[in-house]
Amino acid sequence: MNNREYTIALAGNPNTGKSTLFNVLTGLRQHTGNWPGKTVVHAEGFFTYKDEQYRIIDLPGTYSLYSNSVDEEVARDFIIFAKPDVTLVVLDATALERNLNLALQVLEMTDRVIVCLNLMDEAKKKGIVIDIAKLSKKLGVPVVPLAARNKEGIEELLETIVRMVHGEIKTKPIVVSYSRAIEEKITKLLPLVKEIVGEEYPARWVALRLLDGDTSLLHALQHQPHHLLKGVPNYACHCSAKSI
Structure with a gap:
């Protein structure tokens, strides 16, 4: 067994199924408390996959990382200063345009990102079709379609995480152009x-x-x-x- 423990950050807007994914990955191996010096809930869990240990931090659900609130500061500081091995950005497939704002902000902070396109089952019901390969190419990072509550896509996500922590995936995040x-x-x-x-x-x-x-x-x-x-x-x- 690899003795190293890899750290994963879990980011996303509220109501994207982020906590559901956290629960699916960690099961009962999780605990909650408060972030040091903050009133914000700190949720942390663990899982093992292919004999390797992973620690996953469920960051506060936020719409941005612009430090407009304590939640945003906590999420921002963890990604920047803790330098997780992988940051999973959970998006709602039924509200992709709105959710991409946070994803683009994370991509400006780190290149070790996997976009989790959750609620694909709901998107299908609404007749929403998303070109996963095109979105991945545009963002410059892997995009994995999920329906976390049904555990659909979890195996593909885990395999993608393994490949990223071992350096088998080379990302090139999109650079947002401003005025x-x-x-x-x-x-x-x-x-x-x-x-x-x-x-x-x-x-x-x-x-x-x-x-x-x-x-x-x-x-x-x-x-x-x-x-x-x-x-x-x-x-x-x-x-x-x-x-x-």
Whole structure:
């Protein structure tokens, strides 16, 4: 048995079946509490597949990772600072356009992503047809169709997880293009951000958060152990990317 334990983050909008998938994967091997210093529920579980151990963290259900709430900050910080081996983003196949907003945000943060297209049974009932291969190619990461409550697609998901943790899947996440003004500001900020965070964090994403005046991220960066990031606030732009 491989002694290493792989960490999986489970992200998604509320009501996408994320918790159902968590329960299917972990069964009774799970426990809940609160995130350290937060009132947000922390759900963690474990499972074994092909003699390998996995720890799965069910992140709070959120519509974005822009730190507008404690839930969003918790989910954002875990993906960025804990650096899970895989982040599963659970989408509702019946409301794909709305759900893709969160998926695109996660893809700006990490390339170790598997998109779980859940509620495929409901989509079928509504006559919704999704080209899985085309969506996967567009997003640049694996997309696995699921009906978690019926345990459909779980085996394919597990196989995809195994391939990703062993480096057999090479992803190339889509790069979201913003307005010319924002892209120019990102270009100016990138060298400064890379000088501070190096390869530790996704520089483009950090630059975007700085442009959006995300002070909670600056605070979180400063308080990460082993990283002297006192220069970060000097590069904060107190303007919103939405208003540029």
